[in-house]
Amino acid sequence: MSITPPRFFTFVTRLFDGTTPWTPAIFASPDNPLGGSPVGANQARMYSRSAASVGRIPYDKLVRPGNLGALVMARVIGGAGADTDRIEVRSANSAEKVTNELVPEDGLQQTISLTGEWSKPFLLEPRDALAVYHQGLDPDELSGLQLIVRELDQDSLLGWITAKAQASSGNEYAQAVEAVAIDVDDETVTLSTVEVDVLTVRVTATARGTITLPAWASIKPGARIDIIREGDTEGVVKIVPAAGQLINGDADPDDPIFLPLRGALRIVREAQSGEFSATSHGTPPTTTVATGNHAFTYGWPGRRYLRLPDGAGQTATLPAYGTANNVPIGCEVAVVNRSAVSKTIAGAGAEVITGGGATANTYTLAANTSAVVSFDGTQWQLTA
Structure with missing residues (x-):
């Protein structure tokens, strides 16, 4: 089953x-700083603002x-939802259809209450x-709806259907969600020991920090931990096991596991005592x-990728x-200079870059060229 980064609306x-x-x-309006269509673009976060009514x-x-398909989560912002605030999942009408499936138009599938x-x-x-019903506390003021949309491929959709079937048949299949915020450098957060089949961890990281997994013995056999970065935060987050335990066969790897900038980690509790396996999924920002x-x-x-287009x-x-x-x-940045003037790539402080036949604190990137700089564990290495 694959994980795709969530998309925020x-x-x-x-x-x-x-x-x-x-x-x-609406996305083309000046009020939308990201621009573009949510379907044709790959941005993770979309923003739409309009004084006109919206509902479908x-x-x-x-x-x-x-x-x-997609798994969707929703909430209102700018005022708690009223008792009548809701999302109705309805079958598409003739103008909305994207399939030829024969279902009654605008039939009600389910109703989700909207709150903060x-x-x-x-x-x-x-x-x-989606049919959305909501008005803010003040009818003359703008109010908002936020959606998290996690797209599903075939394997992910089958996994969701299987989980729902297990739950409805009385089998014990449990899921839990935990939010982690890292906003102070070198902060360490230990995940909760929750007896569930799937623990989804949503991470907001504006600083450098470490997430420690729960103890192997406290997790159900075969259980999964999905650690997902939310938003466009830039903090670097390392994932480590509890003391004496292993991720991908190593307790203290030379190349530790880090949460992608735009993506997620999937960690599975293996049968072998004290061991976890981890896979990373993400898109280069x-x-x-x-x-x-x-x-x-x-x-x-x-x-x-870093683009420097200034003249x-x-x-x-x-x-x-x-x-x-x-x-x-393995941290790597591809610097692209598509301007008519040279640009400078610099190490922090007195740190050095090796490349172009020299080791120095700075490297001059010529006009209309690009270079890749990567960290080898000791210093930056540049390939022009």
């Missing part, structure tokens, strides 16, 4: 009336082609649309610095590898 308007169609054209959100405006807390996950299928310089505070696992000189400063747990081995 925020809709802000005066009234969610359950009927007025929402369209991606079709499946294909939330889920990209190639997926067979996240709802439990509910399934959205290609034949469905891209940072574009339109003008001026840019300094990275924290490293990241794997590759990211003037720019300096990109790499994160400091001299700080413990700040830069994972």
Whole structure:
């Protein structure tokens, strides 16, 4: 079963009336800083603001082609939901259909109450649309709806259906969600020892920190821990087992496991005493610095892209590898200069970069070229 990073949608308007169609054209408005359509773009976070009423959100405006469904969580912002605030999952009408499945148009599938807390996950299928009913505490003020949409491929959808079937048949299948916030450098968080089949851990990290897994003996055999980064936070997060236990066969690996910047980790409790297996899923992020310089505070696992398009000189400063747990081995940035002037790649403080026949604190990236800088555990290595 594969994991895709969650996608976040925020809709802000005066009234969610359950009927007025929402369209991606709203994304082109000046109020939307990200721009683009949620289906055609790969941004994890989408924002739509309009004074007009909105109420109907079709499946294909939330889920990209190639997926067979999505798990959705919802909440209201800007005021607690009233008793009548809700989302109705309805079968699509003629204007919303993306399949030829013969189902009654606009038939009610299920109702989800809306409050200021996240709802439990509910399934959205290609034949469905969302009808949203909500108004803020002050009818003259804008209010909002937030959605977390986790797209499902075939294996993920089958896993969800199997879990629901097990639960409805009386088998013990339990899930739990834990939120972790790392906002102070070198903070350590130990996950709760919850007797569940799947523990989903949502991580917001604006600083450097460590997440420690629960003790192997406290977790059900075969249980899974999905650790998911939420939002566009840049903190570097290391994942370690409890003392004396192993991840991927190693208790203290030279190359520790880190949470991707845009993605997730799946960790499974193996049958072998004290052992866990971990797999990483993510998409390399891209940072574009339109003008001026840019300094990275924290490293990241794997590759990211940095674009420096300014027609003037720019300096990109790499994160400091001299700080413990700040830069994972294999941390890599592809710096792209598509301007007519040279740019500078610099190590933090006195830290050095080896490449281009020299070892120095800075490297000059010529106009209309690119270079890849990676951390080998000792220093930065550059390949032009």
